[in-house]
Amino acid sequence: MEYGVGGGGGFPGDHLHHHNHHHDGGSSDSQKRKKRYHRHTANQIQRLESMFKECPHPDEKQRMQLSRELGLAPRQIKFWFQNRRTQMKAQHERADNCTLRAENDRIRCENIAYREALKNIFCPSCGGPPLHEDPYVDEQKLRLENAQLKEEVDRVSSIAAKYIGRPISQLPQLHPIHISSLDLSMGSFGTQGFGGGPSLDLDLLPGNGSSSSMQNVPYQPPCLSDMDKSLMSDIASNAMEELVRLLQTNEPLWMKSSTDGRDVLNFDTYERMFPKPNSHLKNPNVRIEASRDSGVVIMNGLTMVDMFMDPNKWMELFPTIVTMARTFEVVSSAIMGGHSGTLQLMYEELQVLSPLVSTRDFYFLRYCQQIEQGLWAIVDVSYDFPQDNNLAPQFRSHRLPSGCFIQDMPNGYSQVTWVEHVEIEDKTPVHRLYRNLIFSGLAFGAHRWLSTLQRMCERIACLMVSGNSTRDLGSVIPSPEGKRSMMKLAQRMITNFCASISTSASHKWTTLSGLNEIGVRVTVHNSSDPGQPNGVVLSAATTIWLPIPPQTVFNFFKDERKRPQWDVLSNGNAVQEVAHIANGSHPGNCVSVLRAFNTSQNSMLILQESCIDSSGSIVVYCPVELPAINIAMSGEDPSYIPLLPSGFTISPDGQSDEGGGDGASTSSNTNRNTSSGSLVTVAFQILVSSLPSAKLNKESVNTVNSLIGTTVQQIKAALNCPSS
Template sequence: MEYGSGGGGSPEDHDGSDSQRRKKRYHRHTAHQIQRLESLFKECPHPDEKQRLQLSRELGLAPRQIKFWFQNRRTQMKAQHERADNCGLRSENDKIRCENIAMREALKNVICPSCGGPPLNEDSYFDEQKLRLENAHLKEELDRVSSIAAKYMGRPISQLPPVQPIHVSSLDLSMGSFGNQVLGRPSLDLDLLPGSSSSIPNLPYQPPCLSDMDKSLMTDISANAMEELLRLLQTNDPLWMKSNTDGREVLNLETYERMFPRANSHLKNPNIRIEASRDSGVAIMNGLNLVDMFMDPNKWMELFPTIISMARTIEVISSGMLGGHSGSLQLMYGELQVLSPVVPTREFYFLRYCQQIEQGLWAIVDVSYDFPQDNHFSPQFRCHRLPSGCLIQDMPNGYSKVIWVEHVEIEDKTPIHRLYRNLVYSGLAFGAERWLTTLQRMCERFACLMVTGNSTRDLGGVIPSPDGKKSMMKLAQRMVSNFCASVSTSNGHRWTTLSGMNEVGVRVTVHKSNDPGQPNGVVLSAATTIWLPLPPQTVFNFFKDERKRPQWDVLSNGNAVQEVAHIANGSHPGNCISVLRAFNTSQNNMLILQESCIDSAGSLVVYCPVELQYINIAMSGEDPSYIPLLPSGFSISPDGQPEQGVGDGASTSSNPHRNTGRSAGSLVTVAFQILVSSLPSAKLNLESVNTVNNLIGTTVQQIKAALNCPSS
């Protein structure tokens, strides 16, 4: 059996008999064989030995294969019946619950038999409700007065240069939603969110305790999902076809529905949109380490910082066999993001199941798990994850061949913002290619972290040891993760829109920082997204070039910068960490830590001013976890509009055909974080909002001017 090109064939060093046994064992049935087996199964689910022998001769299969196929089909049918029974039981449960509520309401209206009036406790019930309403009104009035006072009594910031104030009349601060819609009444008050941006918010829905029946059902669902995923990974035409626009592998939905019929298919809902894609490539990490990172939610987030905004394991259903991950089954929650404040996160409760197919070959499948209908989990965009995941095969020299499938059903409850419509609807925003290219880039980064050779260009004699390099890379990695969290639309953030600059406006959110890796106090995060009529590679090169930094960096006051240290963290020259020193400034004790990274799905340039004493701590190899960081930067992605005649682009060593120049334009998210006050109890004031609004507005104008783009 082969899992794509260069896939799961037997290693050359095995003998011929082993190879034949493996191929027999993992033989993939043809469509004709499956059709004939299915037709006989409907007539006779338990064929006897004579019938199995007849089928064996007719279909060219071994009797053992016939026997195992019927056993697996009966197991699958049993699981389907059990799911149907569970749905029936849940329906009865809901019916009883509704009757219970109706009976409670009837009891409230019962008449006292002695006096003909309401029951004695009815007056106390209404009195209690009346007091609660009065308390709620008083609390609202108190909050309103407090917010008015906070607007004029807040502590002004002093860390940034003075800017021209904006007129209050042009400032429309409202609790923002996605797209062009703005919710809530105009106000100059921002809710102060507790905790830091890196802290994990509460789950939107707390699942109930799982019974043995629930766990049995989850086991069946994951086993069926694994079977479907393996067929999706191994089958080519006509199940998968090449996209006419960019050559990506996309799913043929008609063929899929014939191969995987569903009794209650969501595909029949006209409001449901399907995104399904497949991609393959080589990653510089062995399979066992990759599997370990996928099965640990913290390591999974570390592997995909630009995609995953939150991940948690809710419950381990099965811990796997012999201390390994094969057979491991987890119920998880995950939030996936695009780095812009106008694109909502996608939220999933899903089962993750890992299975070792053979020596050096693993499969990991994700499939959504639907909780009972009485829960209140209703995200902005309803997402249902059909069997998705990857096949990981060990290759020589510590490499892995990875085949990735993404398959989701999306119900858009609100329209996608116009800027991101093409990127999202094309499937590029959350597709298999984005996952795989990010995986390849991050595996290169981890490989560079372990290399002790001359991947460091030390221009100032400031990185004396390999430990210093590792410490600097860990510090930069935390900086990038913090930046990604600061622009997320996760349920832990509430963005407010300042209108007036462009169709997106400046989005702001405030949180109280108590993370040891962030400055203590109140932090204001602000971001906006703009479209530029230039390929992403061109825009990335502009931000990456330190010689052009004075053209966009408002805080540098036009001063030039010099790179004093350079750490490569990937095969592409744009993937690196830099330490920059500004010339002709009074702050000689400040350096700029910057990381840039690029792949075909997008790029980042993230930077943060860091005091010289902290840089010295990291470069000496000490633990950088407590060095305070407040990063700003740029996220660049293609706009989803394909362009004929591709220009030069970024490519990875394992995927030379990939490039970021295929897009007609770029979507650039500009994001800043500023410390409003070092006092956690401080209130936000208008001057802080004016400062950050002008900071972003001026930066955007300078970027467009430097790139000769129209300002409107």
């Protein structure tokens, strides 16, 4: 199956006088020049085909005879045979291309197996590497193998160049691969229809930011003195006292909202209960967001506490919220083992899944305490570094005591009560599309944290289940190990996708003109992470508002029968789900493997994961070659399989709607966060070049601008929304 943008070949049964494949709709030239097709009859095509089998290159005498027999002009006969020969050549070259790529994959898998075998060789007597092993020789072997792989790629390159008719510089890498810029450059998109083309500085150099996590924090704290640690312990103890009261007290500290039933903090009562020094000197530009929520989570308390105190597990637990987390120092450790009494200095960066919303970052203290048997409290509170006066102005976000109670329940469940309480100074104005969502506290509030936690813990529970579910595995995924491997691959795809639309300091977004008032936003970065294609990656995204509830939009993207209506990369071909892994109680939470009904190439599948809870949803997908999917399904480590995902994020627009729930709520208040409209972010990634020094070229920008513009237009058309 060929999963590219291009159409390929044309029909030899049609003679097209004006070859114009792009549907730009807004070009005056294309309106002036009409396409004229002459559709041959079935009998004419049958006679031409039989002649072609006997003689693909008929001479003038044979063409004249066919002309008289079929009632066609000799010129039409000539064109038909030319087109048919071109199509046959393309088919053969595509088949060769397919064979070479499969062989390429096989050699690469052998290469990886050799590496692993070399790692595992040891001497039986001393446990060290064997004496006869020569690292230099082994390295030379690998270099030789890689040179062979490079030759294979060059062969594929030359075939592809012949097929497309021009040199290709952006070839797929050696890995089982994604939507490459090769596929995209074959597309027939126009740029005239989207605002007259981009106004972009094409000399943008890619940043050094890693795509899966920002490697560098803005400020590296100095080594802590005993006095610092003593001060931190005092701050953490006071914050814990405040958090426990915030979690346990209801009215008059927390009042129920009359519109959506959410807990709303009464600021007058709060200031009386927790008087702060210098509170009368408040910055008028600072606003406060406070929220509280409670719900049941399918994970035991001790496991959850362990994940909260480990920054890597914290990121894995909240991939759609936390883009980066790090522990700088453990200020104090638990006395009796476990985590009770642990205090650590941390950093985290949080996001809303849109390039229109700035990330928030915090340097904070996280303190864990076991209140009683089966009940833990974890508090976060911002920590300001007094020794660096230059740092303070950079902070837009300050966390007041926030955190959660985790109460063990029977059967491995926990009751979690969550409080978020932050002071925010918006250095740049909040985009009007997100104003309601952010100012209401829904964007970064307790409800989003809790609903994400509930959904992710359900996913982890599904990952841990060893029994085979017939619906999940069928005959396609042979084992529980294969299921777990596929789920890990899909989770890495989600993490990569969320990082690609982050507004981290490592991503410099540039706005293209056209499309709509927001425009398409693009950023480029060097990708060198394991499990990603190496080179320059272009991420592009736009956010649109749709007057449709989020659940309806999610259902539209999830419906495989409707995929041809929006997926411009599959050329309108139908898709079929060939494997399905449930990730939770809501049917929308699942990993799918999709096969598109394309004509020639059947080696490409689509890996897709969809996630939904009452705070929003995402649908992320990535073409992956069949050999790579087979490796993951067999239970092998999928971490080397490169992914370059695209997809959609869907959130409520923050305007309250009294008309019932959205069907995805897992929290105790099922009517909250319903919305009459949706904010939808459309995002794509393409590999611009495998050379890290490459600059962004105009062709890539035009391609991705058109790609997003076409997708947005098709989504609006399919959902009967105004196109403006």
